Amino acid sequence: MIQLTSAATLEKAINKARTVKPRVRVNCFGSYTVTNKQTGATYTVTCEKRDGNRFASCTCRAGELGRACYHLAAAVSAHLQLASERAASH
Numbered sequence: 001m002i003q004l005t006s007a008a009t010l011e012k013a014i015n016k017a018r019t020v021k022p023r024v025r026v027n028c029f030g031s032y033t034v035t036n037k038q039t040g041a042t043y044t045v046t047c048e049k050r051d052g053n054r055f056a057s058c059t060c061r062a063g064e065l066g067r068a069c070y071h072l073a074a075a076v077s078a079h080l081q082l083a084s085e086r087a088a089s090h
């Protein structure tokens with residue numbers, strides 16, 4: 001579980017996500033399945049908000065070690081988009 005403090009936390013991971021272009025599937029709001037299309041590996045990323053802080057975690061090895069991996073970055077950007085769409089529809 002890592003805390004998402006600023007965009008800089010995820011910057012490298014976002015760059016990697018742009019190169020790898022993993023597929024992100026929405027399970028439900030806050031839960032995403034990220035697939036590496038090259039290897040077929042899938043990981044689950046969860047995003048949550050606690051006391052106004054955003055946290056995210058990934059089931060891959062890097063994620064378990066508390067590192068910002070590209071799965072997490074890809075899912076977080078999908079999550080933020082979903083969150084803003086939700087906010088706009090209410």
Ligand SMILES: [Zn+2]
Nearest residue numbers: 058060069071
């Ligand atoms: Zn990961």
